[in-house]
Amino acid sequence: MILALAGGVGGARLARGLAAVLPPEKLTIAVNTGDDFEHLGLLVCPDIDTVCYTLAGINNPAQGWGLDGESWAFMDALAALGGENWFNLGDRDLATHVLRTSLAGTHSLSHITAMLAGRMGIAHSIVPMSDDRVRTIVDTDEGELPFQLYFVRRRAEPIFRGIRFDGIAAARPSAGLLDAIDDPALDAIILCPSNPVLSIAPILALPGIRARLAERGVPIVAVSPFIGGRAIKGPAAKIMGEIGIATTPSGLASYYDGLLDGIVIDRTDADAVANGTALYVTDTLMHGGDDQKRLAAETLAFAYSLR
Amino acid sequence: MILALAGGVGGARLARGLAAVLPPEKLTIAVNTGDDFEHLGLLVCPDIDTVCYTLAGINNPAQGWGLDGESWAFMDALAALGGENWFNLGDRDLATHVLRTSLAGTHSLSHITAMLAGRMGIAHSIVPMSDDRVRTIVDTDEGELPFQLYFVRRRAEPIFRGIRFDGIAAARPSAGLLDAIDDPALDAIILCPSNPVLSIAPILALPGIRARLAERGVPIVAVSPFIGGRAIKGPAAKIMGEIGIATTPSGLASYYDGLLDGIVIDRTDADAVANGTALYVTDTLMHGGDDQKRLAAETLAFAYSLR
Numbered sequence: 001m002i003l004a005l006a007g008g009v010g011g012a013r014l015a016r017g018l019a020a021v022l023p024p025e026k027l028t029i030a031v032n033t034g035d036d037f038e039h040l041g042l043l044v045c046p047d048i049d050t051v052c053y054t055l056a057g058i059n060n061p062a063q064g065w066g067l068d069g070e071s072w073a074f075m076d077a078l079a080a081l082g083g084e085n086w087f088n089l090g091d092r093d094l095a096t097h098v099l100r101t102s103l104a105g106t107h108s109l110s111h112i113t114a115m116l117a118g119r120m121g122i123a124h125s126i127v128p129m130s131d132d133r134v135r136t137i138v139d140t141d142e143g144e145l146p147f148q149l150y151f152v153r154r155r156a157e158p159i160f161r162g163i164r165f166d167g168i169a170a171a172r173p174s175a176g177l178l179d180a181i182d183d184p185a186l187d188a189i190i191l192c193p194s195n196p197v198l199s200i201a202p203i204l205a206l207p208g209i210r211a212r213l214a215e216r217g218v219p220i221v222a223v224s225p226f227i228g229g230r231a232i233k234g235p236a237a238k239i240m241g242e243i244g245i246a247t248t249p250s251g252l253a254s255y256y257d258g259l260l261d262g263i264v265i266d267r268t269d270a271d272a273v274a275n276g277t278a279l280y281v282t283d284t285l286m287h288g289g290d291d292q293k294r295l296a297a298e299t300l301a302f303a304y305s306l307r
Numbered sequence: 308m309i310l311a312l313a314g315g316v317g318g319a320r321l322a323r324g325l326a327a328v329l330p331p332e333k334l335t336i337a338v339n340t341g342d343d344f345e346h347l348g349l350l351v352c353p354d355i356d357t358v359c360y361t362l363a364g365i366n367n368p369a370q371g372w373g374l375d376g377e378s379w380a381f382m383d384a385l386a387a388l389g390g391e392n393w394f395n396l397g398d399r400d401l402a403t404h405v406l407r408t409s410l411a412g413t414h415s416l417s418h419i420t421a422m423l424a425g426r427m428g429i430a431h432s433i434v435p436m437s438d439d440r441v442r443t444i445v446d447t448d449e450g451e452l453p454f455q456l457y458f459v460r461r462r463a464e465p466i467f468r469g470i471r472f473d474g475i476a477a478a479r480p481s482a483g484l485l486d487a488i489d490d491p492a493l494d495a496i497i498l499c500p501s502n503p504v505l506s507i508a509p510i511l512a513l514p515g516i517r518a519r520l521a522e523r524g525v526p527i528v529a530v531s532p533f534i535g536g537r538a539i540k541g542p543a544a545k546i547m548g549e550i551g552i553a554t555t556p557s558g559l560a561s562y563y564d565g566l567l568d569g570i571v572i573d574r575t576d577a578d579a580v581a582n583g584t585a586l587y588v589t590d591t592l593m594h595g596g597d598d599q600k601r602l603a604a605e606t607l608a609f610a611y612s613l614r
Contacts, residue, residue, distance in 0.1 A: 077402035095384035
């Protein structure tokens with residue numbers, strides 16, 4: 001049994017690869033909810049949606065978020081009415097947000113996510129990291145900004161100084177995440193190539209989770225989101241540079257501070273060292289389903305080799 | 308100054324005619340909110356939207372509700388996710404509902420309606436009958452049904468036995484409605500050709516409103532929604548038949564129980580009498596903007612003749 005921790009695009013891609021090589025009962029994907037936000041009265045969960053859409057094969061692969069073949073009549077009408085239109089909500093994507101919001105008063109996010117994923121034809125378990133409200137707040141040179149204001153509205157341009165996860169101290173890890181950690185059959189924990197600071201850190205920051213993972217006694221392997229010091233997508237390299245963490249295998253090992261048993265890195269970084277953390281070198285750029293499957297299989301084999 | 312009371316399609320058409328012949332400061336259109344409902348967590352106000360879309364000239368004239376050139380990607384996606392899809396929400400229409408719902412926690416329905424109408428380019432005053440929650444409940448042979456369940460989901464098929472307006476006793480008429488009634492310049496009150504039982508009755512049932520209109524001392528003129536005993540659109544004739552009210556000028560006069568000074572009726576009903584209520588005979592079927600304008604002008608002239 002494998003537990004994968006994931007955020008947005010890169011994480012979703014590896015998660016799809018893992019789902020392609022593991023049967024449904026052998027994989028739990030726990031997803032960051034720190035990026036979630038309330039927008040126009042709707043509960044939007046960008047990372048959960050990216051993982052669900054990607055696993056369902058209905059995502060827009062070029063764009064990295066949202067649905068393939070999406071239409072934008074709602075956004076056009078919203079703009080005409082003077083509504084806030086800095087966050088794009090496609091017509092079809094909107095069904096996810098409206099349905100989730102309508103259920104959120106009476107059902108847990110775990111329940112809603114399982115229902116929506118099931119309706120999308122996904123057999124594997126996708127669980128939010130928590131059913132409680134956690135909201136990532138970024139401290140910048142322009143002051144504190146709620147995550148989506150920083151990330152989407154301000155295009156991650158303000159200088160990143162630090163981060164906090166509002167609500168984290170009171171947030172209980174979801175039952176799905178805890179069950180996966182405690183599963184006697186758990187073989188390894190995979191940190192998907194999502195942004196370490198924005199996507200993986202909130203999951204690890206849940207009360208007790210980091211210690212519980214470290215003490216679990218199974219290999220913990222991260223797939224690096226960096227190639228040659230650059231992030232494949234998104235502002236991870238900019239952010240890590242701004243808080244003084246090298247976007248290298250050793251920087252990653254330091255950032256996770258002893259949690260990792262191994263790191264999967266790209267051939268570009270083949271000469272890297274990582275303070276004694278085992279490294280596995282391969283092609284980490286995922287162009288499509290075959291790459292996702294191959295990288296997932298190699299990552300699993302590497303993790304099993306570390307047992 | 309003219310106060311028009313309106314519900315859905317027929318009311319919206321005459322309201323558009325009135326807006327075409329009266330300057331913005333000379334007309335207030337007070338709209339039924341008994342049909343409003345919460346659907347998928349969204350506050351939907353069908354009559355307000357029909358009036359706004361019609362006055363803005365962006366309505367679908369053939370369909371009688373919704374927007375012209377509407378698309379349905381949201382509904383398709385919602386159905387795929389297993390969401391309730393008995394009430395159609397077009398992609399562009401949805402912007403109205405989402406924006407209204409997002410503002411409803413902090414702004415009155417009057418304020419939101421004025422803002423949305425303004426954004427649609429409407430200069431005339433469209434006011435909800437009340438900012439407080441009123442919900443029409445229909446008593447049928449299948450038991451009590453919230454209005455939209457009866458009207459849309461059950462297509463008005465159950466036998467209509469009676470009606471009540473949940474929340475009406477505590478509902479305060481909107482400031483816009485009260486201001487129009489109390490305006491010293493008020494010349495006449497027009498009851499648009501909307502369903503008397505479903506659309507006009509809730510407005511009249513607001514605490515004090517019926518008496519206030521009757522005592523105002525200006526002509527009250529209804530435009531009949533019936534031609535030859537049939538409703539132009541919708542279930543008005545079926546409903547009035549089921550509660551034993553004739554769909555004739557005299558039936559209408561009886562239903563409004565002395566409130567009316569005059570009724571505008573169709574040529575088809577030229578031979579009708581109405582218990583002493585003045586009748587004005589013309590073509591009441593509105594095929595388009597020219598008919599709306601003509602009928603509005605004739606109705607106003609008739610009302611002024613009754614002063």
